[in-house]
Amino acid sequence: MGLGREIREQIARRAAKEIKAGMVVNLGIGIPTLVADFVPSSVAVMFHAENGVLGTGPSPVKGQENPNLCNAGGFPITAGVGASYFDSATAFAIIRRGKLDMTIMGALQVSKSGDLANWIVPGKRVPGMGGALELAEKAKRVIILMNHTDKYGEPKIVNECSLPLTARGCVDLIITEMAVIEVTSLGLVLKEVFKPFTVEQVMALTEAQLTVESTERS
Amino acid sequence: MGLGREIREQIARRAAKEIKAGMVVNLGIGIPTLVADFVPSSVAVMFHAENGVLGTGPSPVKGQENPNLCNAGGFPITAGVGASYFDSATAFAIIRRGKLDMTIMGALQVSKSGDLANWIVPGKRVPGMGGALELAEKAKRVIILMNHTDKYGEPKIVNECSLPLTARGCVDLIITEMAVIEVTSLGLVLKEVFKPFTVEQVMALTEAQLTVESTERS
Amino acid sequence: MANTVNALNKKITLEQALSYMEDGMTIMFGGFGGVGNPPSLIEGMLQKGLKNLTLIGNDAGFPHIGVGKLVSEGRVKKLIASHIGSNPVAGKLMTEGKLEVEFSPQGTLAERIRAGGVGLGGILVDSGIGNPFVEKGKEKVIVNGKTFLLETPLTADIAIVCGHTADHFGNLTYNTSARNTNPLVSMAGRVTIAEVDQIVETGALSPEEIVTPGVFVNAVVQSEGVNWKWAWEEK
Amino acid sequence: MANTVNALNKKITLEQALSYMEDGMTIMFGGFGGVGNPPSLIEGMLQKGLKNLTLIGNDAGFPHIGVGKLVSEGRVKKLIASHIGSNPVAGKLMTEGKLEVEFSPQGTLAERIRAGGVGLGGILVDSGIGNPFVEKGKEKVIVNGKTFLLETPLTADIAIVCGHTADHFGNLTYNTSARNTNPLVSMAGRVTIAEVDQIVETGALSPEEIVTPGVFVNAVVQSEGVNWKWAWEEK
Numbered sequence: 001m002g003l004g005r006e007i008r009e010q011i012a013r014r015a016a017k018e019i020k021a022g023m024v025v026n027l028g029i030g031i032p033t034l035v036a037d038f039v040p041s042s043v044a045v046m047f048h049a050e051n052g053v054l055g056t057g058p059s060p061v062k063g064q065e066n067p068n069l070c071n072a073g074g075f076p077i078t079a080g081v082g083a084s085y086f087d088s089a090t091a092f093a094i095i096r097r098g099k100l101d102m103t104i105m106g107a108l109q110v111s112k113s114g115d116l117a118n119w120i121v122p123g124k125r126v127p128g129m130g131g132a133l134e135l136a137e138k139a140k141r142v143i144i145l146m147n148h149t150d151k152y153g154e155p156k157i158v159n160e161c162s163l164p165l166t167a168r169g170c171v172d173l174i175i176t177e178m179a180v181i182e183v184t185s186l187g188l189v190l191k192e193v194f195k196p197f198t199v200e201q202v203m204a205l206t207e208a209q210l211t212v213e214s215t216e217r218s
Numbered sequence: 219m220g221l222g223r224e225i226r227e228q229i230a231r232r233a234a235k236e237i238k239a240g241m242v243v244n245l246g247i248g249i250p251t252l253v254a255d256f257v258p259s260s261v262a263v264m265f266h267a268e269n270g271v272l273g274t275g276p277s278p279v280k281g282q283e284n285p286n287l288c289n290a291g292g293f294p295i296t297a298g299v300g301a302s303y304f305d306s307a308t309a310f311a312i313i314r315r316g317k318l319d320m321t322i323m324g325a326l327q328v329s330k331s332g333d334l335a336n337w338i339v340p341g342k343r344v345p346g347m348g349g350a351l352e353l354a355e356k357a358k359r360v361i362i363l364m365n366h367t368d369k370y371g372e373p374k375i376v377n378e379c380s381l382p383l384t385a386r387g388c389v390d391l392i393i394t395e396m397a398v399i400e401v402t403s404l405g406l407v408l409k410e411v412f413k414p415f416t417v418e419q420v421m422a423l424t425e426a427q428l429t430v431e432s433t434e435r436s
Numbered sequence: 437m438a439n440t441v442n443a444l445n446k447k448i449t450l451e452q453a454l455s456y457m458e459d460g461m462t463i464m465f466g467g468f469g470g471v472g473n474p475p476s477l478i479e480g481m482l483q484k485g486l487k488n489l490t491l492i493g494n495d496a497g498f499p500h501i502g503v504g505k506l507v508s509e510g511r512v513k514k515l516i517a518s519h520i521g522s523n524p525v526a527g528k529l530m531t532e533g534k535l536e537v538e539f540s541p542q543g544t545l546a547e548r549i550r551a552g553g554v555g556l557g558g559i560l561v562d563s564g565i566g567n568p569f570v571e572k573g574k575e576k577v578i579v580n581g582k583t584f585l586l587e588t589p590l591t592a593d594i595a596i597v598c599g600h601t602a603d604h605f606g607n608l609t610y611n612t613s614a615r616n617t618n619p620l621v622s623m624a625g626r627v628t629i630a631e632v633d634q635i636v637e638t639g640a641l642s643p644e645e646i647v648t649p650g651v652f653v654n655a656v657v658q659s660e661g662v663n664w665k666w667a668w669e670e671k
Numbered sequence: 672m673a674n675t676v677n678a679l680n681k682k683i684t685l686e687q688a689l690s691y692m693e694d695g696m697t698i699m700f701g702g703f704g705g706v707g708n709p710p711s712l713i714e715g716m717l718q719k720g721l722k723n724l725t726l727i728g729n730d731a732g733f734p735h736i737g738v739g740k741l742v743s744e745g746r747v748k749k750l751i752a753s754h755i756g757s758n759p760v761a762g763k764l765m766t767e768g769k770l771e772v773e774f775s776p777q778g779t780l781a782e783r784i785r786a787g788g789v790g791l792g793g794i795l796v797d798s799g800i801g802n803p804f805v806e807k808g809k810e811k812v813i814v815n816g817k818t819f820l821l822e823t824p825l826t827a828d829i830a831i832v833c834g835h836t837a838d839h840f841g842n843l844t845y846n847t848s849a850r851n852t853n854p855l856v857s858m859a860g861r862v863t864i865a866e867v868d869q870i871v872e873t874g875a876l877s878p879e880e881i882v883t884p885g886v887f888v889n890a891v892v893q894s895e896g897v898n899w900k901w902a903w904e905e906k
Contacts (some may be wrong), residue, residue: 022678023472024588024886044679046840046886050542051468051616054884055840061493067471067613067666074498074522077613081874082679082840085612085880087619088468088494089550089789091542093858095491096790099886120569128519130495133570134563138790147457156518240443242651262444264605266618268777269703269851272649273605285706285901286849292704292733292757293903295848299603299639300444302646303847305854306703306729307554307785310778311623314555314798317651337806343762346754348730349777350806352798356555385799547791556782557819558812560792577793577812579823584792588814612878643847645880 003031003147007177010194011145013038014195015104018143019045025052026095026135028081028105031145037105046082048100050131051155052091055083070169071132083117095138103139105132107171109161112208114171114183117163126187129166148176148205155189155207156183174190181210189213222250222363225395228412231256232393233322236361237263242312244268244353246323247291249363253322264300266318268349270309273301290349310349313356321357323350325364325389327379330426332389332401334362335381348385354385366394366423369412373425375399375406396420399428407431444638445604446656453629453657454480464592465503466618467611470667471523472610473502474631475596476660481506490514490522492590494545496523496618497574502663510534513555516590518542524665541570544587546620549647553623553652558609560584598659599632599648603639606630607646607650615647622648629655679873688864688892689715692829699727699784700738701853704757704901705902707845708714708737709866711895716741718734725864726750727825729780729852731758736899745769751825753777757902758894768855776805779822781855786824788858788887830860833894834883838874841865841888842881850882857883859881866894 003011003117008031016038026048027033033115036056039045047056057080057107060066065076094100109117116136119129136142139167151158157170157174179202190210193199203210223422226249227369229260234256237243244266253411254274259265265274268290275298279285307374312318324372327335352358375392379422388389394398397420398410411420421428449609453478457463463481467473469470473493481489482505489512496517497504506512508525515534520526527620529535540548541563551559560577562584575586597618610618622628630653689712692698698716702708708728717740724747731752732739741747750769755761764770776798783856786794791846795812797819810821832853834843843865845853852887857863865888 016729039588048886049613051471052614053878053888055878063815065668066612067662070469070471072468074666079522079612079878082838082842082885083878083882084876085610085615085878086881086884087546088542088616089546089620090884093789094541094545094884094886097788098790126530126537128495128517128539129526129541129564129570130519130521130535133541133567134543137563147547164569165567180642185685207541231856263726266651267848269706269848271643272651273643278880283903284847285897287847288706289756289848292706292901297643297847300603300650301609301643302607302641302649303643303845303850304646304649305781306777307781308649309556310781311479312649312651313779315553315623316555331775334697344772345762346730346772347776347799347805348754348756351776351802352778382804383802393844403786413899417804547789551794554782557795557797557817559786559794560821562792577810577821579793579821582792585797586812586814609879644844656899 003177008034011175011177014180015143015145018173019043019102023101024048024099026100026103026139030106032104032106033073046135048094050088050090050091052086052088054084055080056077057083092134095134097140097141102141102143103135104143104145105135107144107156109156109158109163110144112170112188114169116159116166116171117161119166122164122165132167136170141172142170143173143175144171145175148178155205158207178205182203187211221395226252229393229395232398233361233363236262236318236391241319242266242317244318244321244357248324250322250324251291251293266312268309270304270306270308271300271301275301310352313352316358318357319360320359321353322361322363323353325362327376327381328362328375328389328392329379330377330406332387333379334384334389335379337384338382340382351384352389355390359390360388361391361393362389363393366396373423376425396423405429420433443513445649446653447604447607447635448655448657450467450476450480450657453655454484456627457481457484459486460488461593464590464595464621465598466621467502468494468616470497470504472598472614472616472618473497474596475662477596477629477631477657478503478505479663481504482509487511487545492516492592494500494542496520496526496667498523498667501667503582518545528614542636546617548590549617549620549624550589552591553620556589558589561587564582588647591626592622593626594622595628597622597630598632601634601636601641602630602632602656603641603650605638606650606656607641608648609641609645609652610647619648621653627654628652629657631657631659633659681841681888682839682870683714683890683892685711688712688890689719690760691862692716692721693721694721696828697725697727699825699856701832701856702737703729703851705732705737705739707833707849707853709831709894710890710897712801712831712864712866713740714736714898717744722746724746724865727751727827729753729777731755731761733757733902734760736901740764753780781852782824783825784852784859785828788855791824793824796822807891826859826861828861830856830863831862832865833858834865835870836871836876837865837867837869837891838876838885840873841885841889841891842876843883844876844880845868845882847867855881858887862889863887864890864892866892868894
C-alpha cells in the first residue's frame, strides 16, 4: 500500500531476523510473503501455508510453476526439503494446537495493548476474516508488518483500535518503514528506528505512547 | 459358541446370499468373518474394516501374512482390488454418514422389534461396545448371525431384550442354525427353516411370535 | 443417483454429472483461491444456466477464476465462505444486497465441512470468542469451565471436488496443494462428483496413496483442464 | 522437551524417549488390537517400571500383546477405550476394582482423540443417544431440533505412535492398517513420540505420501520390532 519496493524489502529483511532455525512460521499476503527471501539458507525454517503445505521452498523458476502448488495467497511455490501436503483442516489443526512458532501478517491498526484489526473496513470492505483470526489468536508470536500510517497519514498504532478487531492482545512485534516496536505488558516499546527517521518523527506519527528503550538507528 | 464348523459355514453361506454386487459391507468377528469366503468372486463387494481398510481381499496364504494388515478382529487380511487405507476416524465417518450398505454381526439377544443386545453381560462381562453400536445404528441393513438359543437352551430371539441394548430397532434379518427370520414393521417373519428342523421346532425355541410366510426348507 | 451410477464404475460424462444439478441447490466446492476448484464442472454449471445457488467453500475465488465466475455472473444467492477478499465482484454484490454471505473463520469452516462429512452434529471452537462478528447468533457451550462457540456442520445437495487421479470406484488422489479443502468437501455431499485429470482402472492406485476412499464419491468426471489464466500469470 | 530435541532432527534413543515418562502420567497410544501399538516404547515402559498410568487408546490389546502387557502387569489405574474384549485380564482387573475403565463407542473415541489433536473444545455425536450406558454423565445439546451428546476432547501428557517410516523432522508414513488410530493420536500429545521401522533423511519422503506432518511429532525412535506372538500365529 504505497510503499516502494526498497522499503517493503527493508521491512521484510528486518522481519527475517526474527526467524530462528527450526521454527514453524506462517507468512501472510503482501510484505510478509517477501520475508522468506531474506532468511539465510543456513537457517532451516518450516514455512506453513493455510491451504495445506508445510515446508515450502524457494519461489519457482518462471515458466516452471505448478499451478496447483500455491501458498494461501494463490502464488506459486515449491516444496522444500521435508515438505508435506495435507488438507486445510490439518493446516488449521497445526494453528489451533499452537504448533506455529510465529505468524507474520499485515494490519490496519494495532493498539497499545496489542489488539489487532486487519479484516474489515466498516462501510467499505468486508472481505471476511479468512485465516487471520485463528493465526493471530493461536500463533506463539505475532509479528505485524505494515505502513506506519494509513493513506490519510493517520497513525495505525493507536490507543484503541477504531476498526473491528481480528483478535485482542495478540500482537508481539510491529515492524514498519519507520520503526520496530515491541508490545509488552507495560505498553509499547520503541526498539529501533530506521534511517532517515528520528525518534521524534516516529513518536509524532504514533498515537499510542512509546517507551524509548534505546536510540538505536538501523 | 458351540456351533460346529459345518453349521457355522451353513449360516455364513446363507448370509453371503444377501450380499449384492457393489455393496459396501462390514463383517463382524466370528461367523460373520466367514461370510466373505462364500461370496462368489463374480460379485464385487467392498468389505469395510473399522480399523481403516476398505476393499479387503481374500485371506492371505499361510506364512505370507503382513502382521500389520488386519481386520478389526485382528486377523490377517489382504488388500483387494480398489482397496484403500485410512485412519479409524475416517472408517467411522463412512459408518456415521450411512455409507455402509450392510453390517453382519453376532448377537446375544434380538427382540421382536429388532432391538439388539450384543455387548454386555451384566455381572459377568463388560467388554465395551467397541464399534458395534455405531455399526448397528448407522448401517442401512443389519444382519445378525447367531445361535438360535443360548448355552442354557434359552431363546435368544425374545419379546424384549433382558440384556442391555446395543441399539434399538436396528436389526433387519436374523440367520441362525435353524432359520432365517426377517424383522418387519409387523413383527418377525419366518422366511426359511434349515434342515433338519421343522417350523414347529423353530417356533418352540423362539420366544417372540413368528409369522410363517412359507414352509420353505433349505 | 445411487440407481443410475454403477457402484463400482462411477465414471460418467460431464453432461450426466450436470443433470444432477438444479437451480436453487446447495453446492459445496473444493478448492482454495481457485486452486482445486473443478474447472469443467464449473464451466458446465455456467453453460447450463444454473442460478439461485447456495455455494459453500473456502472463498469466492477471483472474478474470472474458478467458482468466482459463478459469483461474478450472479448465479449465487448465498455464499458460505471464510473470505471474499480476492473477488471484488463478490464484495460489490454483497454490498448491493444481491449476495448473502456467511463468514466463518477459515479453520472453523474447514472443520464445519468435515463435521458434516463425518456425520457429527456440531463442533465446539474457541476461535473468535469475544469477537462480536464471529459470535453473532451462535450458542455458547461451557466445557470444563472454558467457553466455546457451537459451530454447526455443513453438508450440501451436491459436492464438487477436483482430484488428480481417480479409479473407477472413485478412490482419489490430489495434486500437491490442490488437495486443500477437497478431501473434506468430498465427504460432505449427499452426492459427490469428482472431476479429475486422469481416470485409471480400479486397482491401479496403491491403497497407501489414496487420500479419499471411493465410498465417498458417487461419480467421476474427466476434466477438460483449467480454462482461465491465474492471477500470477502474465496477461 | 522442546529444549532438548532439535526441532529439525528429532531422532533420539529409546532411553531418551523413556526419560520423558513418569509414574501417574496420561499416555495415549496408537493402535487397534495390538496392531500399530509401538512395541519398543511399551517394552521400555514395562522395564522402566512405570505405574499408575492413565492410558487412552482404542482397546486393551491382548494379555501379552501391545499395550495389553501394561494392563496385565497392573501398571494402569485408568483406561479410556472402546472395548477390552480381547484382554480378559483387563476385564478381571476392572471387576476387581483395580482398573477404572471409561468406555466410548469406537468412532466417538476416534473423534474425541482427533478433537483433542486439532484443538476443538468438544464434538456433538448422536451415537448412543437413548443408550443409558453411553449417555451417562454427558450433557445433551440440541441442534436444529435434533439431540446430540456432547463428547469431550482427549489429550495426553505423552502420545506414543507407531509408524513405518519417519524422516528427521518427524514426518510419518504408516504400514497398511497399522495406520488405524495412529495419525489421530499423533496430534493429541503434549509430547508425541513416534516409534518407526526406519528413519530416513529429511527430504527422502515425498510430500504426497506423508500422512502425519512432522510438526506434530516431537521425537522419533528406531523400533526394535514386535517382541510378541500374534493371536493368529501358531503357538
